[in-house]
Structures are given as structure tokens and as C-alpha cells.
Amino acid sequence: MSDWLRLAVVLLVIVDPLTAAVAGATLTADRDGRARSIVFATGTVVALAVVVVTAWLADPMLDALEVSVGAAQLAAGIVLLVPAVELLFGGPSGWVRPAPEAAAARLGAIPFGVPVLASPWLVVALLAFAADEGAAMTASAGGVAVLVSTGLAFLFTTPSDRGALRALGVAMGAATALVAFDLVHDGVFGS
Amino acid sequence: MLVVFALVLGAVRLTVAAPERCDEISASDARATAQAAADWLVDNQKPDGSYLYLADLDGNDLGDYNAVRHAGVTLSLYQAGETEAADAGLEWMLDRLEERDGWAALTDKGVAPLGGTALMLAALTERREHTGETTYDDTMRDLGEFLVAMQRDNGDFYVYAYPESGRVDEESISQYFAGEALWAIARLHRALPDEAWRTAAERAAHFIAVERDDTDFVPVAPLNDHWAAYGFGEMADWPLSDDAVEYAHSLYGRFAMLIRWDAQADAGEPYASTHTSGKRAAALGTWVEGQAALARLARADDRASDLSEATLASARCGAALLAARQIDGAWYTNGETRMDDQQHAISGLLAVAALLEGEE
Numbered sequence: 001m002s003d004w005l006r007l008a009v010v011l012l013v014i015v016d017p018l019t020a021a022v023a024g025a026t027l028t029a030d031r032d033g034r035a036r037s038i039v040f041a042t043g044t045v046v047a048l049a050v051v052v053v054t055a056w057l058a059d060p061m062l063d064a065l066e067v068s069v070g071a072a073q074l075a076a077g078i079v080l081l082v083p084a085v086e087l088l089f090g091g092p093s094g095w096v097r098p099a100p101e102a103a104a105a106r107l108g109a110i111p112f113g114v115p116v117l118a119s120p121w122l123v124v125a126l127l128a129f130a131a132d133e134g135a136a137m138t139a140s141a142g143g144v145a146v147l148v149s150t151g152l153a154f155l156f157t158t159p160s161d162r163g164a165l166r167a168l169g170v171a172m173g174a175a176t177a178l179v180a181f182d183l184v185h186d187g188v189f190g191s
Numbered sequence: 192m193l194v195v196f197a198l199v200l201g202a203v204r205l206t207v208a209a210p211e212r213c214d215e216i217s218a219s220d221a222r223a224t225a226q227a228a229a230d231w232l233v234d235n236q237k238p239d240g241s242y243l244y245l246a247d248l249d250g251n252d253l254g255d256y257n258a259v260r261h262a263g264v265t266l267s268l269y270q271a272g273e274t275e276a277a278d279a280g281l282e283w284m285l286d287r288l289e290e291r292d293g294w295a296a297l298t299d300k301g302v303a304p305l306g307g308t309a310l311m312l313a314a315l316t317e318r319r320e321h322t323g324e325t326t327y328d329d330t331m332r333d334l335g336e337f338l339v340a341m342q343r344d345n346g347d348f349y350v351y352a353y354p355e356s357g358r359v360d361e362e363s364i365s366q367y368f369a370g371e372a373l374w375a376i377a378r379l380h381r382a383l384p385d386e387a388w389r390t391a392a393e394r395a396a397h398f399i400a401v402e403r404d405d406t407d408f409v410p411v412a413p414l415n416d417h418w419a420a421y422g423f424g425e426m427a428d429w430p431l432s433d434d435a436v437e438y439a440h441s442l443y444g445r446f447a448m449l450i451r452w453d454a455q456a457d458a459g460e461p462y463a464s465t466h467t468s469g470k471r472a473a474a475l476g477t478w479v480e481g482q483a484a485l486a487r488l489a490r491a492d493d494r495a496s497d498l499s500e501a502t503l504a505s506a507r508c509g510a511a512l513l514a515a516r517q518i519d520g521a522w523y524t525n526g527e528t529r530m531d532d533q534q535h536a537i538s539g540l541l542a543v544a545a546l547l548e549g550e551e
Binding site: 188 | 200207208210440445447448458504
């Protein structure tokens with residue numbers, strides 16, 4: 001697997017299409033197809049902007065914070081354990097509530113774009129990856145991860161069976177935990 | 192969820208992602224700091240060639256001594272170009288040299304610790320490089336013979352011998368002696384080439400890379416062994432085996448984390464309170480030495496070239512910390528300085544200066 005593809009897969013896990021699907025379904029439950037498309041499209045654009053800007057600003061941001069690449073990797077790994085634990089033990093909640101009065105574009109930007117797709121832990125991970133792998137590679141891999149994640153969330157409805165959803169959440173949580181431990185390993189032993 | 196995230200992020204910022212105080216020390220500042228430390232050692236050297244081992248802030252001699260550290264300090268003085276003082280230290284070691292059947296070993300109260308002989312040999316190779324003199328070539332060969340005779344079948348070494356009785360301690364272990372022996376033998380092979388030295392060094396490097404951390408009960412591998420890093424750097428153009436190159440990568444990560452933690456400890460409050468280390472300059476100096484040795488390896492071996500910038504940046508950060516912490520030529524921990532605080536700082540600072548000069 002090429003470095004770029006590996007990074008795209010890792011970022012896809014962090015973006016988390018399952019949580020995106022649950023959040024998207026919650027936010028668009030009582031809306032027509034057009035409004036649903038607006039929510040997803042707006043969220044995707046906002047998340048892509050966050051990914052690109054974060055990747056390009058990673059080096060100056062870490063310099064300003066006086067944080068080295070290794071420390072950023074270690075920090076990102078620890079921070080990623082938060083959603084990993086949530087997915088493993090709480091299941092995919094989507095962290096949003098229905099807002100039937102809100103405009104579709106606003107819902108797409110907030111909360112679907114930020115913080116569901118472009119979550120705080122995605123931003124922290126992007127800083128670490130961009131500092132280590134380069135801004136262009138991280139931005140492109142992160143962009144593809146966002147597109148694939150929203151695409152999956154848009155095309156596939158989440159299972160209504162709570163047991164199946166819980167199992168998917170555990171799988172996603174385990175994958176996120178693996179990414180977290182890999183980052184911690186890189187931060188401690190060097191990537 | 193976001194509240195939990197914010198709390199975790201705050202905790203992370205206070206600990207593992209705290210700001211790192213990494214000033215950009217210049218080659219000349221690194222050399223000046225090393226020279227001040229060398230001056231401290233020379234000024235406090237005793238008439239018999241031994242050094243002031245342990246002292247308080249007022250310069251009072253707090254006693255104790257260690258032959259292995261004596262050899263290390265002598266090595267650092269040769270590196271600093273203080274040949275006269277180092278030669279006096281060498282005489283002290285020659286007075287304690289036990290010679291038998293083609294080998295020689297530095298003894299300390301009747302015991303010959305492997306590390307003492309290894310560092311004495313390293314000091315002599317350093318002297319030979321600096322002066323061009325071949326006066327001690329036979330002694331170097333004899334010291335090398337002792338190290339090779341002490342090597343075990345798996346590439347590890349017995350760590351203590353008793354020349355009077357001819358007994359070798361087959362039970363004790365020392366985590367750092369194998370690395371010291373590796374480096375000394377590798378340097379000996381460069382100075383006085385002989386397949387026996389090369390074979391012994393390669394076996395030692397293999398042992399360190401694949402077995403040592405298990406055999407010597409290292410709780411969290413890899414052991415932060417700067418001597419091994421020196422050895423790998425010395426063997427870079429032999430070339431080094433793949434397992435040693437892989438181990439060098441993990442050594443970089445270990446040294447980087449240790450230096451980073453110390454840099455965070457010096458970032459002021461509240462980070463100083465969350466990064467208490469209590470480690471002496473001897474420790475920080477060894478991490479700088481290790482990173483500098485790995486930087487040399489990275490410049491010589493394509494398989495380690497990915498470490499080139501990172502090792503130098505980390506070593507430079509550690510060197511800047513050393514410079515900032517120096518007090519009148521020495522480094523004090525809890526009001527005391529030990530001679531190897533100066534030794535390792537000198538070696539690390541000079542290595543960083545050489546790397547920076549190689550860049551300019």
C-alpha cells in the first residue's frame with residue numbers, strides 16, 4: 001500500500017463515515033431530498049476547507065505552539081482515544097439533535113461540516129500528519145477521506161437494528177483505537 | 192463529548208505536547224560551552240592524573256571515584272583537544288593496566304570492568320586521531336584482545352574479569368558495557384584494521400540490535416544506549432546490517448523523546464511542574480551524543496537518511512539545553528556535579544558543533 005493510500009485510509013477512519021451517516025440521518029430526518037443534498041454538500045465543502053487549511057497551516061501552527069512532530073503525533077494519538085472509547089463503549093451517536101427549523105445550509109456547515117466531519121480530533125491528527133508527511137499529501141488524502149466518508153453517509157442509510165449499529169460502532173472504534181496507538185507509537189519511538 | 196475532548200487536549204498540552212525550549216545553538220557556542228566544561232575538568236585535575244569526581248557548588252571534593260568514568264572523561268578531554276591533561280589521565284590508567292598473555296585490561300581495585308577497558312581503548316583511538324602518534328598502538332591491540340576475549344558466543348560480553356585469579360564473572364550484566372565495547376572495537380578496526388576486530392564488532396552490533404534489550408531486561412526497549420549509536424555511526428560505511436539500521440531508527444525515537452521531555456521541562460511554568468525529570472547533565476549529554484552519532488550514520492547510509500534532519504534537530508535542541516544549564520563550566524543536579532556530567536556534555540556539544548560545521 002502506498003504511503004498516500006495508507007494515509008487516506010487512516011484519515012477515513014478518523015473522519016468516521018459511520019458517525020457522519022448517523023449525524024446526517026438525524027439532521028435530515030424530516031427533510032426532502034433537495035434539503036438533504038444541501039446539508040451533505042455544504043458539510044463536505046466546509047470540511048474540505050478545514051482539511052486543506054489545517055494541512056497547509058500545520059508547520060507554522062506547530063512552530064507557534066513550539067511543538068515538535070513527535071510530540072504532535074503523541075498528542076494526536078492520545079486525543080484520538082476519546083472518540084475511540086466513545087465508539088467502543090457508547091456506540092455511534094452522531095452527537096447531533098434534529099433541528100427542523102434551521103436552514104439546510106446552516107446545518108450543513110454547523111454541525112455537520114464542523115464538528116461532525118471536521119472534528120477537533122481530525123484537526124489535531126491533520127496537524128501531526130501534515131508536519132510528518134507534508135501538507136500536500138495530507139490535504140489530498142484528507143480531502144479524499146472526507147469525500148468518501150460523506151459519499152458513503154449519503155448513499156447508505158444506517159441500519160435501524162440497534163445491534164447491527166452497535167457492532168459497526170465497535171468495529172469503527174477498534175479501527176480508531178489502532179490509529180491512535182500507531183500515532184502514540186510514532187510519537188514515542190519515531191515514525 | 193466536546194468537553195471531554197477539551198479536557199484531554201488541555202492535559203495533553205500540559206504534558207506530552209508542552210512547548211519545547213529548543214534554541215538554535217551555533218557551532219561556535221557549542222564549542223565554547225564544551226571548552227568551558229573541559230577547562231573545569233582540567234582546572235580540577237589532581238596531580239596523579241585523576242579528576243575531581245564529585246563536587247558541590249563551592250567546589251568541595253565530595254569523594255568517591257570510578258575507573259570507567261575516568262576513562263570516559265579522558266576520552267572527552269582528547270576530543271576537546273586538551274591533550275596534556277588527557278595524557279595525565281592516561282598515565283593514571285596505564286598505572287592500573289593489567290597485562291597478561293597478549294591482552295591488557297584497565298583494573299579498578301582488582302576488578303577489570305569491560306567498560307573501563309573499552310573507554311580506555313576509545314580514548315587511545317581518539318588520541319591517535321588527534322596527535323597522529325602511534326605510540327600506543329600495541330596497547331590498543333592488547334586492549335582490543337581483552338575485549339574480544341570477553342565476548343560471548345551470542346556477541347554479548349562478560350562484564351567483569353579478575354586478572355589476579357584469571358576468573359571471569361559469568362553472571363553479572365551491564366546494559367551499557369556491550370555498546371562501549373562495540374564502539375571501541377569498531378574504532379580500533381578503523382585505526383588498526385584487522386578482520387578479528389571487524390567480526391567482533393559486527394557480532395556485537397547484531398547482539399545489541401536483536402537480543403540485548405531482552406537479555407539485559409530493558410523494561411521499555413530500546414535502551415537509550417548512545418554507545419551503540421556511536422558504534423553504528425562508526426560502522427556506517429562497512430556497511431551496517433539491516434537489523435542494526437532498524438534499531439538505529441528506534442534509538443532515534445527514544446533519544447528524541449528524552450530530549451523533548453527535558454526541553455519541555457525548561458519551558459517555564461506550568462510546564463516545569465509537569466515535567467520534573469531530575470536527570471543529570473550526564474544523561475542529557477548522552478542523548479545528545481546518541482542523536483549526533485545517528486546523524487552521522489544518516490549522512491553515510493541511505494537506509495538511515497530519513498533520520499538526517501530529525502537527529503540533528505534533536506541533538507541541537509539538547510545541546511542548547513546543555514548550554515543554557517551550564518554554571519561556571521559545570522552542570523549541577525541537586526547542588527552536585529559529577530565528572531561525567533562534564534564528559535558527556537563535552538562529547539555531545541563537540542559532536543553537534545562538528546555536524547553544524549559540516550552543514551555550513
